[in-house]
Amino acid sequence: MKRFVALLMSALVLTALAGAQEERDLSALYRENFRNANRPIKLELLSSAQDVPGDQLAPFFDDAARYIATNVAQVASDAGLQQMLRLTTSGVEATGATASLEPLWYVYESIRDVPLRIQMLDTFAAIGGGDSDLIVRLSGWLATQNDLFRSGSFSTDLRIIDRAVRALTGFGDARSFPALVDAAMVGYSSSITAEARRGLFAMDDATTMAIAVFRDRPVDQKPALFDFFFRASEISDDDRDRFVTAALENVLGVRVVSEGALPAVRLMRYQANIWLRDREYAPGTAALIGHFNRTFADFDRGLTPQPYVIEALDALGAMGTEAAARRLTEFLDVVNRQTEFGTQFSTDITLATLRNIERLGFSLSYNSLFYTTLLNYPPRVKDAARRAMAALTR
Known part of the structure; x- marks a missing residue:
């Protein structure tokens, strides 16, 4: 009997709607009847509204979305409400009713039904691109x-x-x-x-956004992020230069690194150093100076093998900048002072320093190189210093 009454009421409402469509605003009729109807009639109204072309029923579907949001606690157990949600979501998409996105989002977060959530996400995708x-x-x-x-x-x-x-x-x-x-x-x-x-x-200037994400993340996540973007084929080498430099600068500025994250952070720095060295990327000079300082300090404490120090020196030599030459010369002065006072220093590191000063060829290194030839170094070190002096052309 209740079903018969509901269907009869539905028929009467729809007949009234059809007869009055030309005289009154269709959306207002739907909205008024929706407010006053019981749930079965609301469902009938939503069903009939699917056949109305255009966007004139957008306010009606917004009312329906807000009604469902108000009663969202019942959606999981009420098949009628679930069908109302399906029809409302469809109507919102068809009419472009972006005002309904807010209540639909509330419903989306509140329910767990997979097909319903998928339908809602498809509607979000279709009309939500301009909704901040x-x-x-x-x-x-x-x-x-x-x-x-x-x-x-x-x-x-x-x-x-x-x-x-x-x-x-x-x-x-x-x-x-x-x-x-x-x-x-x-x-x-x-x-x-x-x-x-x-x-x-596909986003515009993805590299700049990648740099921002890298800077924002905690240090234990940085190595994985670096690896992801560093290896990304979608990034050009020029953009990779920018990302690697920014990542190296950022990680050098991190004051506290946990013991668990430290090996991965060091490996990231070594990879960045090699990339910038091979690319001879002069804008990376400041970052590479910081990397050299940190690497040599680690070496001095027995935490880093010597080859990484030499790689850092070679990277500075590849920069072609006065700042790199100045840092190498300052380091040579430190080595010279230690040698002068009888402290043994790695010959390989000394030779790498001289080799890269020679490669850069800045005259600011002359006095330090000359002093090297006067100290108690092995002959091959003095010869390397003389070659570097002869190569100073800038």
């Missing part, structure tokens, strides 16, 4: 899921993650960049990883 609040909320939600996945506490269906990533890559908004970076790194399925990667590298 939605982009920030969805980016934050994905960031939380990334953290849960990384920590082993993840329970969200990967199909939902896939749709969220696709929505954000479609938006192409810089505020999604950090969340997409993590989505590409945490170990989701290959398709999700590929889509997140595609989306983040």
Whole structure:
């Protein structure tokens, strides 16, 4: 009997709507009847509204979205509300009712039904590209899921993650960049990883955003981030120069590094040093001076093997800058003082210093080189100093 009454009321409402459509605003009619109807009639109204073309019913679907948000606690157990949500989501997308994105987001966060959430994400993707609040909320939600996945506490269906990533890559908004970076790194399925990667590298000036993300992350995450961007084929070598330099400068500025993270941070610095050396990237001079200072200090404390010191010296020699020549000359002065007072110093490091001073060829090194020839060095060191003096042309 109740079903018959509901259907009868539905028929009467729809008949009234059809007859009055030309005389009154259609949206107002739908909204008024929706407010006054019981839930079965609300469902009938939503069903009939699917056939109305254009965007004139956008306010009606917004009312429906807010009604569902108000009653969201019942969605999981009420099949009628679930169907209302399906129809509302479809109507919101069809009419471009962006005002409804806020209540739909509230519903999205509150329910766990996978097909419903997927439908809502598809609607977000279709009409939410210009909605700043939605982009920030969805980016934050994905960031939380990334953290849960990384920590082993993840329970969200990967199909939902896939749709969220696709929505954000479609938006192409810089505020999604950090969340997409993590989505590409945490170990989701290959398709999700590929889509997140595609989306983040498609953004304008992805390298600048990569630098910002690197600077913002805690030190224990920096080595993995460095490896991700350093090896990314999507980045040009010129952009890689910028990223590597910024990453090296940043990590050198970190005052406290845990014992667990220290080996990976050192390895990252060594990789950056080699890249900038081989690229002869002069803007990296200041970062490489900092790297040399840190590497030699580690060597002096027995924490770093000698070859890494020599690599750092070679990188300075490759810069072609006066600043690099000045730092190498200052270091040669330290070596000379130790030698003068009878302290043994590594011949290999001394020769590497002289070789790179020779390569740079700045006359500011002349006095230090001349003094080297006067001290109690092995003949090959003095010969190297003389060759360097002869090569000073700048």
